[in-house]
Amino acid sequence: MKRSAADISHVILGAGGHARSLLGLLAACDLRLGGCIAPAAPEVGWPASCPWLGNDAALGRLDIARAALVNGLGSVGPTALRRQVFDTARKRGFTFPTLVHPSAIVAEHVALFEGAQVLAGAxxxxxxxxxxxxxxxxxxxxxxxxxxxxxxxxxxxVTLSGSVTIGSGVHVGTGAVILQGVRIGDLAIVGAGAVVTRDVTPGATVVGNPARSLARP
Incomplete structure (x- = not known):
């Protein structure tokens, strides 16, 4: 039997800045909020409408048939922790909804995979x-x-011109611009405000305008 949206509680993994943004996203999508799971109780000022359910052990108390998870971890560099949280929960049988803010503009023939999050104004x-x-x-x-x-x-x-290819586990910093046809390799980091005019090798960190690789220590 297919679950309806009204039957599903959406539980946010994390209680930091990105998790707080997701509270607004869930509200804008009119989705039911079930609380958050984080290593420790949220800081003072965390909205009472999103109760802390406990640390990771709380996953074992959720009903997989009635709970969907929302990845509340952002990144300011490597995205490995975000991936780890997602993969671990998936192995336990949980699902992650694809979320698109109502103010986002999504053209035809766009493919969004499980757990993708498209925030306001994208x-x-x-x-x-x-x-x-x-x-x-x-x-x-x-x-x-x-x-x-x-x-x-x-x-x-961030702005991606046409036909840009971004690998897996990449972080592209605030306001960066990647020009037409450029390829960014897996696990690369593009610094805030960078203008990327040529391909970036896997694992590299590039900064500046035009973007150049940082020397490895």
Whole structure:
């Protein structure tokens, strides 16, 4: 029997800044909130409407048939922890809804995989593919034909020109611009405000305008 949205409680994993943004996303999508799970109780000022359910052990008390998880971990660099949280919960049988803020613009022929999050004001043009557990933060612009690999985070205000390919586990910092046809390798980091004019190798960190690789220690 198919579950209806009214039957599902959405539980946020995490209680930091991105998790708080997700409270607004869930409310805007008119989805039922079941609380949050985090290593410790949220800081003072955390909304009472989202009760803390406990640490990771609380997952064992959730009914998989009635709970969907929302990945509340953002990133300011490597996205490994975000991926770990997602993969661990998936192995336990939990599902992650795909969430799109009502103010986002999503063109036809856009593919959004499980757990993708599209926040307020984002624009996704035709032919874009967004793989699982990707976070497209506030005001991102993703032009036609782009491919964004699993567990990647595009921070607020990122712009991808057409036919950009982003690998898995990539972090693209606030306000970065990636030009037409550029490929970003797996696990790369693009610094805030960078303008990327050529391909980035896997695992590299690039900064500046035009973006250049940081020397490894």
């Amino acid at each position: 624009i996704l043009q035709a032919g874009v593919t967004v793989e699982e557990n990707v976070l497209l933060n506030t005001g991102c612009i993703v032009d036609h034909g782009c491919w964004i690999g699993a567990h990647t985070h595009l921070a607020p205000g």
